[in-house]
Amino acid sequence: MDNNLRKNLYELIEVLKDWQNNLSNTKIKDINGAIYPFLSLLIKKETVKFPLNIPEFIRMLENKALVELGFTEEEATIQLLNEKIIVNGRLNYKFIDWYENIKSLQEVEQKEMLEFLLACRQHRGKDNQAVYSNYYRDGRLLVNKDNMIMTNIEFSKLIINKFPAELKKIIKSWRRDIDILSSTVTTCPVCGKKIENDFGKEGKCSDICSYYINKDKLNYNRFEIKEDEQYSQFTEGIYRYILLPNIGEKTIYDNIKRIQDVEIELYPNMDEYDMKIIIDNDNLFIDVKDVQEPSELVKLLKSNNSVSKLVVNEKAARYLVIPEHRRQIYLEQSHVDYKKELIRFLENEEIPINVLYEKELYKKIKQLVNDDF
Structure with a gap:
């Protein structure tokens, strides 16, 4: 097949x-x-x-x-x-129905991550809340390019002693077995996906991957296949809705960690926000969003109840942050500024949210660091 x-x-x-x-x-x-x-x-x-x-x-x-x-x-x-x-x-309407059924399946696969979050959140307010908060963070961090394709044995070793049984069961549902017929595999250096040399694709799997491959002059990864071992990869839903959007999030997290006198907490309070940045007495609460179209991002915020936690509040510095790669890709494809479009859509919906580009966030952090000295 x-x-x-x-x-x-x-x-x-x-x-x-x-x-x-x-x-x-x-x-x-x-x-x-x-x-x-x-x-x-x-x-x-x-x-x-x-x-x-x-x-x-x-x-x-x-x-x-x-x-x-x-x-x-x-x-x-x-x-x-x-x-x-x-x-x-x-x-043909039959192909539309087929497409919608597959799309629904991918969304179900994505919901396995939501199930994981809800399983961890059941322990809020209990003595083991901090432990499950760490489980959630570590589970999210498993979804990365280095773990995209590996043997089932290798993946099992990653989780065997790190999670309780009920969470391991959910994590295993994020994977699907794949058949690899060649002796070597070439993978994307950005997302870890197996590169298919399809005509016209030029070996690139997403606009995000193309951006970083060109920007950082990255080479494809290549590794030998272990015979007689079953390989697996993240499901299409986990890949499309979790791994790819997390690329910008991880880039921002890694860059902030390099700034002196700044503490950063990932997925505080079991994913209430993506990041909590602590600079002396100042706390910044950050949600990183990487959606192709500004209009679709507004729909997403409204559909998953993310608006309330991001609206402007004098008591908390909350920011929606757009990765630099999304700014560049959107500008190149549409010749329009992503943030301006997003703010326009938010204003039309009367949603007051502070929006920053990735580089604007770094500038704000450095200003706060300098103001504290």
């Missing part, structure tokens, strides 16, 4: 769905970024010829069912094999 083909079909449907619903805001780069990986795997199967342009590609999707494109029963559900992706100039 080619999981990559199924994944690329999902990403193609995602882009076509957005394109159909919001033609004016869909970027050609996003369309090409979904088409090329999908096509590259079909071309390897020798079932299609390379279309000369996007209209020709769309006609191919109108004229050929999945089975004619080279899909097997293992690569797509039986119900979709004889279906065409485009019908009467519109995206």
